[in-house]
Amino acid sequence: MMPAVGQRVPASADIRAVEAPVYALSNVSKTYGRGSIRALDHVDLHLDRGSFSSVIGPSGCGKSTLLKIMAGLTPPSSGSVILNGRPVTGPRRDIGMMFQQATLFPWRTTLENILLPIEIRDGAAAAKAKAPSARALLDLVGLKGFADIYPDKLSGGMAQRAAICRMLVTEPDVLLLDEPFSALDELSRDFMNMELQRICLETRATAFLITHSIPEAVILSDVVYVMSRRPGRFVETIPIDLPRPRTLDMLTEPRLGEHVRHIRALLDEGGVH
Numbered sequence: 001m002m003p004a005v006g007q008r009v010p011a012s013a014d015i016r017a018v019e020a021p022v023y024a025l026s027n028v029s030k031t032y033g034r035g036s037i038r039a040l041d042h043v044d045l046h047l048d049r050g051s052f053s054s055v056i057g058p059s060g061c062g063k064s065t066l067l068k069i070m071a072g073l074t075p076p077s078s079g080s081v082i083l084n085g086r087p088v089t090g091p092r093r094d095i096g097m098m099f100q101q102a103t104l105f106p107w108r109t110t111l112e113n114i115l116l117p118i119e120i121r122d123g124a125a126a127a128k129a130k131a132p133s134a135r136a137l138l139d140l141v142g143l144k145g146f147a148d149i150y151p152d153k154l155s156g157g158m159a160q161r162a163a164i165c166r167m168l169v170t171e172p173d174v175l176l177l178d179e180p181f182s183a184l185d186e187l188s189r190d191f192m193n194m195e196l197q198r199i200c201l202e203t204r205a206t207a208f209l210i211t212h213s214i215p216e217a218v219i220l221s222d223v224v225y226v227m228s229r230r231p232g233r234f235v236e237t238i239p240i241d242l243p244r245p246r247t248l249d250m251l252t253e254p255r256l257g258e259h260v261r262h263i264r265a266l267l268d269e270g271g272v273h
Contacts, residue, residue, distance in 0.1 A: 028079035041231035062232030096172030
């Protein structure tokens with residue numbers, strides 16, 4: 001039986017209880033300025049394989065710091081970060097990351113931009129060998145026929161879809177998403193969220209999303225983690241008991257609205273301490 005909306009679940013709980021977690025953070029804290037600034041405070045997080053999770057919290061609460069630690073871009077001050085049974089001590093092949101901007105190089109075609117991580121890591125020959133897989137990814141995200149087009153001919157949504165392909169071409173086990181569609185208009189953002197869900201379901205990717213949009217977090221996620229003001233810590237873990245695949249029509253469903261209202265109450269002034 002699923003917990004009721006607003007029922008507290010320990011942040012370290014194995015929500016889906018299907019397999020050992022692909023990602024496990026234990027007691028992770030981060031301080032800056034010789035310990036005078038505490039960005040994160042004792043964060044525990046388990047991500048099951050194939051799950052989609054989101055974190056939402058006030059600006060400056062440490063969400064991006066958490067994502068950088070998970071990506072191996074910055075070390076925690078204390079605690080452990082384990083992915084696939086191995087400590088995360090730096091960037092790894094099994095970690096894919098996507099940012100707010102697509103950052104495609106204008107002098108490279110769409111296909112060349114997608115293959116860039118392979119080319120940097122393994123050389124031009126390896127990138128060439130991976131081209132068929134990259135073209136298949138373009139088909140998957142609806143960009144068939146755009147492989148040889150330069151970025152200035154792509155819309156914002158198309159560029160973000162190309163960025164998804166660039167993230168997926170290395171076949172990562174986990175996708176770390178830092179508000180990837182925040183720069184898009186509302187209609188494009190809704191469409192891209194549904195595309196992201198479809199891609200994650202088809203590839204069985206494990207995804208972790210940072211967002212400031214409560215409806216976005218709820219409609220995409222199996223679990224939403226609500227973070228406090230700095231120093232950031234998880235104050236509530238909310239399972240989202242909606243069937244998949246999710247659709248935009250669900251935005252008007254009462255159950256989704258209950259989740260949105262509950263999270264908004266937590267984030268309101270005085271709601272998250």
